[in-house]
Amino acid sequence: MSAATPVSSAQGQESGNLLDVENLVVEYPTKVFRGKPFRALTDINITIGRGETLGLVGESGSGKTTLGRAVLGLAPVTKGQVIFEGQDISHASRKDRRALSRDMQVVFQDPYTSLNPALEIGAILAEPLGVQGIPAAAAKKRVAELLDQVGLPKDAVNRLPREFSGGQRQRVAIARALALSPKLIVCDEAVSALDLTTQARVLDLLLQIQLDTGVSYLFISHDLDVVRHISHRVAVMYRGEIVEQGVSGIVTQTPVHPYTQRLLLASPVPDPDRQAVRREERRRLIDSQRELENQASIPA
């Protein structure tokens, strides 16, 4: 951490936020020689306070995963800044990242590919501890604590990922993220691949962990219901931009942006009659939005 450059603008420092993302742009070079790079994120501004959850919702290809990866240093930052605890980490070196990994961790969507199939659970959980130079005996003790914390049996240490169900694997992934008691966990579609009841249990687990440790989440999901349930604030992404953000209750119930409105009404409710009403509302909304668009395209 100390190696990262302090931010000159006092903004990040004074806000006291855990994470500030300012005017972030991410571009990927295209294969075409001297071709125009592909712009995945445009002018992103988000903040996450300590102990707070920011939900990030959007459809596939909207750039929500790229934003998470940019924060983690897995996507190239073209412009703008990612400021973590007052330090600009948008171009942190591998050495800085190693220090940062104490404070920032990740839980991925697919519990089947996020755990190395050839490593035992104990080795997977001990990996981040080993990187920080924690001795083996202490690491072993910590691994036992972690398994207990996420509700997995102690003998899981010597078993391989394939011996566990999807929900249990996701618990292992969460335990790995918790290993170094980070301040921020990026959850990239962390419950999307799980069954309904498993999803509910994992969400409970994530909430409980936040209550116990005061960790912050950047919670990325395509599911507005999930995001509403777990987030303090919600940001809505659409085509690489954040189109709306604010307090969870407001964004997920009385959205302003047309896309968020469509998103809200698109998710079906588990009752045939209420769903029929919602269907009608959605149809009306889409018609009215189309009309507005048509009016806008006709020059006055």
Add this chain to the structure above:
Amino acid sequence: MTASVTPEIATGQTGTVVRSTAIRRLLKNPLGLASVIILAVIVLLALFAPILAPFGENYANIGKTLAAPDSVNILGTDSSGRDVWSRLLFGSQITLLSAVLCAAVAVALGLPAGLIAGYYGGLFETTSNWVISILMSLPGLIVLLTIRAAFGPSVWISMVAFGILISPSYFLLTRTAVRAVRNELYVDAARVSGLSDLSIMGRHIFSVVRAPIIIQTAGICGVAIAIQSGLEFLGLGDPTMATWGVMLSEGFKNVYLTPTLLLWPALAIALTIGALVLLGNAIRDALEDGEKIKAPKVSKVAGSVKANTGNHAVQKGTEHHLVKVTNLGVGYPQADGSIKKVVDDVSFHVDRGEVLGIVGESGSGKSQTAFSILGLLPDTARIVGGTIQFDGNYTVQPGDDRVNQQRLSKIRGRRVSYIPQEPMSNLDPAFTIGYQLVTPMVRVLGISKSEAKKRAMKLLEDVGITYPERTFKAYPHEVSGGMAQRVLIAGAISCEPDLVIADEPTTALDVTVQAEVLDLLRGLQSRLNIGVILVTHNFGVVSDLCDRVVVMQNGRLVEEGDVREILRNPKEKYTQTLLSSMLEGKTPMTMLVSTVEEVAL
């Protein structure tokens, strides 16, 4: 060979559990065991050659040339009176060592280069691709002949050169394997944990290429032996060293006088190379297939039970149901002879114009139930009980242990069709969407191509595609996921079926697209009055489309009833648990099901 491979297997730093079972599986395979024994014997003979050989490799008894086998020279002598058995033993030393040298050089060059090129890509990959292309375009034998001319007839030099020539195969193998895992999430997780690139490669990436490298090495050693013996056979070897190739060449010169001189080295070479190739195959089987080897045995036993023929009449009073599933059981034979049931005693029916939802979590058997109606179960699956009838006729009769494909092929595509979960993987990328819509119609409905095209256009319009002409000509990769699903729905209704089975038709789609596809399905269903079986895990989708619902858990039917009844007043505990896991209407930031202490899966 064995000597060089075994340590690699044993010292693997990861996944000891996997390795030990792989070795056990290797030894259980008769071919694997035989090749391991042969190679072990050859290696032992080579190791103890100085003790076992009665004579030195070049000790010549001029008085006893081309002698037949006797008690002193057990395999006879060659034209210079040298003992064939001793020369064979010493020859095995050199032959094996040179093969190992060749493989070691090739691995030492190809593996690290492949790892770096695969992991980083960029300039290194581009440059090494050039080098590899040059190496691969060199005519190997001519290079070896040139090197011999320049450096003299040394086995070692020519094997090092051959190792370099053959290193591209390791490079390509490694690079491909590494590329496949470079973007795996566990590698990303390791990067987030702050692991250095070197430890990521050692810990997470090397384990992936280890198995293919071992397999490849077995083959390469065989090739090296063949090449080396070939060179020596042509007289390009070092005549002062006893190798199998030199002996072969010598034997060939005297083939009319003493044919056995040719036999022994040829036999040794063939045995060694054959054993190496078989070992490679056996290792691959042991690592990749695992339990599958046993399956055919079991299926033979099960298949011997005669499938009953003849047409049973369905139970009276049930003919009017479009589909009726009665006490259905589906199972998979296991390696130990037992049958694992994935669907157990499931009964339900669907009428014309009705939408039945099958709801359950993964592993509940909902897809297996749907597939048994379609007759699309894997070959290893068995119907272990019950019947399925479609429109008054059995597709699975009482006593059948498989779905009768003959009966089903008449109705599948014509009267029953299917909408899959993954729209993209269910369209063939090599053909245009139009072709994939037209062909089934021509075949099933027996109409002309131009008529089928007209119908396809109409269908594409019906499923809400704005530019049917453009979509008709497009390839699957040119359309979005939602569009692809519309195309598949168009395909499913193209032959005017009575029943459509939709397996999680909207799960892979964005929520906004899901809403559109649900609208489409609802509209088509009511307009065409078709029966629909909708397999899903999403109660929102159920409430949007279904008339009746079947809830499944662990292969069993938990609850069945009208959609309002099930969603509003579920009787069974499991249905209540499922519904209580829904997030809609819950207070945010509160526990959904339990306290953490209770959450043991």
